[in-house]
Amino acid sequence: MNRVERILYIFLTLINGKHITVTDFTEKTGKGAKTLQRDVKDMNLFFYQSDEWHATDTEIKHKPSPKGTVYYLDNYKFTYDSYAVLGVLLQIKSLTPYLHTSVMKLLEKLKQGSRIEEAKTIQDVINHFKPREGKVLPGKQLMAIQTAIRQGVLIDVTFTDQTKSTIVPHSLIYMNYNYWLTYEEQDSLKSVDVRKIDKVEITELEFKQCYARDVVTLEVHKDIKSSLCEIYTVIDERPSSHNDYLIIDLAVTELDAYYIAYQHTPHVRILGPAKYINGFLDRMKEIIAHYER
The missing domain is CATH 1.10.10 (Arc Repressor Mutant, subunit A)
Structure with missing residues (x-):
């Protein structure tokens, strides 16, 4: 290194x-x-x-x-000018839908320099940046989405084509130089580049489980299980026949499954759906063929 x-x-x-x-x-x-x-x-x-x-x-x-x-x-104190620092922190933490406790502490300290002394929670901080009609200002989408995932609530989104939808947010990751939101809508899982989201509103409607049909089943090593569970919505977990491995069902898209399998090789293996396994193997073969030519 x-x-x-x-x-x-x-x-x-x-x-x-x-x-x-x-x-x-x-x-x-x-x-x-x-x-x-x-x-x-x-x-x-x-x-x-x-x-x-x-x-x-x-x-x-x-x-x-x-x-x-x-x-x-x-970190001892933060000033109004330190919002640039917070932006970097949020970018780093985009790899997980949860705002780490250290970032929460930063927000609590940052609010002291932005005349929102009465704010008590992360939601108060978000509310402070809402215009009068209650919409989250542009540029606050990531923070609002991360908060909704952490709180387990639905969000109302307005896309750049002005279509609107109420969705269940499952994960927010940085991949291929963009932020991608994986969400559930009408029993299916989808991913969208957050640049195609114009506005985000956090609702008070909680979601308790995933109802999507095409969930991904993975065999994962116990050492990385906790990190995956922190980033993605886990539907089920059970023992594997292989020592030190578990089988988990995740609410992720096909692209998410490829990303997980690639990033965590050899500690992750896709078990289903079969079309995802075949799709991942085909991509790996394309990569190998590219370097053998």
Whole structure:
């Protein structure tokens, strides 16, 4: 792993509220404690010298633990100018439909610099940015969709072609340089580029389960099961005949299934529907043929 990749690994891990130990760093990068110390020192220098980050008093700190020294990201305060930082955080967290607790804390601190001191929840923050007719302002769609998924409620969407629909949002991921929303409508699962969504309204209607017909069945390793369940709606889970594996049914589209199978190879295998398996194998064969010619 080169230096750029190491920096990104450290940043993405810490910004998601996780800690890094020397052991973790070594296993992931092949480098030791001194390299980690140098990388952290350079990152802290960047935070200090950057106007946007300096205003947040952001710093990577370390503390002792039973597992050895652990590194973590600390933020003390946020100003109105730090909304740029929040935008980056939301982009990073677009890989999961849940706003991490660290991002929730950022919102709580950011509101203090934007004259919305009376806000108590994430919904209050969203309401603050609504115009009088109650619509979410353009540019707030991602945040509204993520909140709806986390709360388990339906959303009213107006697409750029001005068609309107009430849908069940299931997942929001960043793929192929765009944000994609997977949602349920009339017993089927669909995906849409969020750039084709003009407005989003969060309703108070809860959804308890998925009624879509074409769900995807996967065999997944236990080590990555929790991360998949955090990102996608899990319909069912059961043991597998293979050790350390589980079988789960996910509310995802065919494209989502391909993405999961590719990203997590060899820890994920598509079990059904059969047309998805065949479609994925055909794509893999196309890739192999492309490199063999």
